[in-house]
Amino acid sequence: MEGNMEIIALLVILMTLTLTIEAQQFSLVHKYAHLEGSPANSQGQGVSPEYSALLKAHDRRRLDAFYPLGGSADLSIGLYYTEITLGTPPQNYHVQVDTGSDVLWLNCAPCPNCPLTTTIPGITLRHYDPTLSSTDTALGCTDANCAVASYGNPGQCTVSPPGACAYFIGYGDGSTTEGYIINDIITFHDSATTTAAANIYFGCGTNQTGNLLESTAAVDGLIGFGQAAISVPTQLADQGLVGHVFAHCLQGDTVGGGNIVIGNITEPGITYTPMVPGQTHYNVALQNIGVNGVNVTDPTSFEITASNEGVIMDSGSTLAYLIEPAYDQFVAAIESGAPVPSERISDGNGGYVLCWSYSGDIATTFPSVQLFFDGGAVMNLAPTNYLYLQALTSGASAYCMGWQASTGTVSAPGYTLFGDIVLKDQLVVYDNTNQILGWKPFNCSQPIPGV
Structure with missing residues (x-):
């Protein structure tokens, strides 16, 4: 009887060790x-010029250190x-x-x-x-x-x-x-x-x-x-x-x-697109960008090639970076649909930032944006996913473009990358088993449901 009890105890231990854990x-x-x-x-006045410069410097250091080495x-x-x-x-x-x-x-x-x-x-x-x-x-x-x-x-x-x-x-x-x-x-x-x-x-x-x-x-x-x-x-x-x-x-x-x-996610209604295979990062295939439901970019800009391996989804970058000529086409469409003309405001470093001096509700007056991915997946973006509120030295505020041009060079071609400004306020799922990446608008102050 004692031997049987030892066997039962051992089985219990083995069963415990093989149980899965919750997400x-x-x-x-x-x-x-x-x-x-x-x-x-x-206090609702927008980010300071110093804070804006810090985030852009953060992205420059990250992109220089990160992507040329393929994953560090x-x-x-x-x-x-x-x-x-x-x-x-x-x-x-x-x-x-x-x-x-x-x-x-x-x-x-x-x-x-x-x-x-x-x-x-x-x-x-x-x-x-x-x-x-x-x-x-x-x-x-x-x-x-x-x-x-x-x-x-x-x-x-x-x-x-x-x-x-x-x-x-x-x-x-x-x-x-x-x-x-x-x-x-x-x-x-x-x-x-x-x-x-x-x-x-x-x-x-x-x-x-x-x-x-x-x-x-x-x-x-x-x-x-x-x-x-x-x-x-x-x-x-x-x-x-x-x-x-x-x-x-x-x-x-x-x-x-x-x-x-x-671990596995149980939230329903997630939209998925395939990952680009064989990549170090989490890349997906972008096909076009829409502004107010109308495609505005040349889809050949996003074709998967040896030098263009899809869009990088990167939670560690602040802004978004769009390959040329798609960037110019996107910005032109936003300018055309904006309620007021844009202004070019000095960034204090010899460059400028594209901004709109506007005090209304940008959610209902600036264009919506749609990202069209492989497999028919669509990511819908609000103006807050491409604009940020900037405090000006005059004491006023303006909404400024949070997407940047990624021009690249012959040895290091430009690429498209979506950072925090695009990924925020969404549940983003990386399913490595099925090699798919998904998203859904979500209240990020709430726990993510998992099993």
């Missing part, structure tokens, strides 16, 4: 929403961060959220050059310390998983700790992160009273360079939501714990938050 929801925080001059702190974003130039729990006993860490990269990595003790303070209010930086977790294990460099997990440094061994699987990631701005791959427990809170956990591989970063040394908007690390085997969503899906799906709902910098969920 995991994390709160997002916009890194710049707290700053003076942001929409959240402008600069930690300092993402928009949203969240909190994750790792180790035993559990410790909380603030990490940059990036749909354009793959690896989860943390500043890891000992790291004498990692930042110890940050300009983000309410955050205390913490280095992951393997000696303080009873469940951590360094991945050996001879382990078969090292080639998959090391991300750019397969099979290389570290000196300290000896024989560990090394990783190295370089960014376009010259910043680097390196260290070794470790395995530890990530803990999820399924409800107020229930927790679940899983083992994951991540980077223990012991040497950072460049912008990763700065305290400005610093966090503890980065969590990538890309499609590679090392990404947290892929690891959890490969263990059979959740579906290979994640979704986010961004509130932009007006409120400064949102949610991201790992």
Whole structure:
């Protein structure tokens, strides 16, 4: 009888270990929403010229560092961060959220050059310390998983700790992160009273360079939501714990938050389009752009070619970037449908911003926009998805164009990218199992329904 009880107990344990976990929801925080001059702190007057310049500089650094390297974003130039729990006993860490990269990595003790303070209010930086977790294990460099997990440094061994699987990631701005791959427990809170956990591989970063040394908007690390085997969503899906799906709902910098969920989504009425296959980023095929229901761009601008691999959906960029000549055609249609003439206002850096001095309700007077994607999918956009309210030095305000021209060069052709201004106020679903990307207008202050 005692033997039977032991067998039953063992079966219960095995069944518990093979159960799936609920879709995991994390709160997002916009890194710049707290700053003076942001929409959240402008008293309805619009963003300050300084805040506008900061966001555009953010995008320039991100695009320079990110896309030429095919999937490595600069930690300092993402928009949203969240909190994750790792180790035993559990410790909380603030990490940059990036749909354009793959690896989860943390500043890891000992790291004498990692930042110890940050300009983000309410955050205390913490280095992951393997000696303080009873469940951590360094991945050996001879382990078969090292080639998959090391991300750019397969099979290389570290000196300290000896024989560990090394990783190295370089960014376009010259910043680097390196260290070794470790395995530890990530803990999820399924409800107020229930927790679940899983083992994951991540980077223990012991040497950072460049912008990763700065305290400005610093966090503890980065969590990538890309499609590679090392990404947290892929690891959890490969263990059979959740579906290979994640979704986010961004509130932009007006409120400064949102949610991201790992796992299957149950919300009905989502519109889907196929992902462009074989891409590092989440690319989809845009076919045309409509203004007030009329197609206004040359569809050949968006044809999938060796140099044009579709539209990049990037939650880490602020604005939208449209390839030529589609940009000029789009802007001309908006100008034609606007209730007042446009003005070219100096941006203070030798350029100008296209704006409209208007005090009415833009939702009912400026044109609506339609994005037509492969498979008949349509994304409907309001004026707030292409305009932002700008405070002028005169004390007045104007609505300015939040889409920019992406001209490119012969060696680096232009591309179309939709950032936070387009993706905000929508539930955006990345279904890696079926290789489709979907969206639906959604109240991003509400939880995302998942299973």
